[in-house]
Amino acid sequence: MSALLIPEKTMATDDTLMNQHNLASPLVPLSPTLKNQWLASLELTFCHSAQGTQLHRTTRKGPLSVQKAFYPEGRDCAHVYLLHPPAGIVSGDELHLALNIEQSAHTLLTTPGANRFYRARDDFSIGDPQQLQVGHYYLKENAILENLPLETLIYEGAHAINQVDIHMTRSSVYLGWDISCLGSPLTNKPFELGRFTQLNRLYVDDKLVFHDRIAITPENQLLHKAAGLANHSVFATFIVAAPQALAEASQRKLLVTELREKIIDLEAQRKVSVTDIGGVLVIRYLGHHSEECKQYFNALWQTARPACINKPALKPRIWYT
Incomplete structure (x- = not known):
């Protein structure tokens, strides 16, 4: 097995900027409203009852929504498609998503298409929060969240932050990935002047157990260095967290x-x-190649899911359209 060149814990170069994005509430914008700025937020609460998992409450602002829950594998698991009609994030835009998965509820979240961070405006300074997407996921006892979005495209010249915080208990299960694609190599537009930070944090019973962060900037050259991405344009992380189901080292092995x-x-x-x-x-x-990555992750999800939640994997229907 060849080891990847992405460090398990890669430190960014701008701690001040990232501290500004450690949100107490995902529905509170981080910066004052600017001209042509879209601040979108969506909070979903899923509950479990005798009728299975249901989308119990929705609070939204701006162009971020879901239609309804689908049940292709029965009422116990709600499949939800996150919709963002603009299909991209430009300078000053912020997307905040909060998911509350109540006790014993099971939710699978995905997207109908790729997300995009477009080129940032030239009139922003480096310290400004230019383009931001933040997800806060809260899992109660025996709750399950499968967070399987399609890829995120980060165009040349973007100044973007994608942050995911997962708060779970020992009895809950989280299966989730992020797939980041830098630049547009096929159109000869490599990611040379852009800035992108990916931050993943996982808490179990309020204890931070996994912290993973990488910041790609022109100054640190992590895109090109062997200890960084070694000139690869697509990098992705798939987190499998099931503290109770995989409590024993022998089970994980x-x-x-x-x-x-x-x-x-x-x-x-x-x-x-x-x-x-x-x-x-x-x-x-x-x-x-993002399509290659999705193929690999889907196959690995089909292996990991039964081991964590004792259910076979069923691809969301939206993936076939």
Whole structure:
């Protein structure tokens, strides 16, 4: 198994900027409203009852919404598609998503298409919060959240931050990924002048157990360095967290073995790795093709899901359209 070149904990170069984005509430904008600025927020609460998992409450502002919950695998698991009609984030825009998964509820969240961070305006200074997407996910006892969005495209010249904070209990389960695509290599527009920060934090019973952060800037050259992305334009992280279901080291070792066997079957050893980091399984992709990454992650999800929640994986219908 070839190890990826992405560090498990990559420090960014601008701590002040990132501290500004450590939100207490995902529905509170981070910056004063600017001209042509869209501040979008969406808070969803899912509850479990005798009728299964239901979308109990929705609070929204701006162009961020969902239609309804779908139940392709029965009432116990609600599939929800996150809709953002602008399909992209420009300078000054902020998207805030909060999911509350109540006790024993099970939600699968995905998107109908790729998200986009467009080129930032030239009249913003480096310290300004230019383009921001933040997700806060709260899982109660025995709750399950599968967060499986399609890829995020970060265009040349963007100044973007994508932050995901997961708060779960020992009895809950989180399966989620992010897929980041830098620049547009096929149109000869590499990511040379842009800035992008990806931050993932996972808390179990209020204790921080996984912190993963990478900041790509022209100054630090992490896109090109061997200890960074080594000139790869697509990088992705798939988090498998099931503290109770995978409590024993032997259970995690067995699942890691199964995942690595699947990686070998896919002939993806040079692009994908899996590591047990303090009880959290972290799967990495480093390559050049988002479609390839999605194919790999989908196959690995089909292996990880039964081990964590004792259910076979069923692809969301929106992925077939």
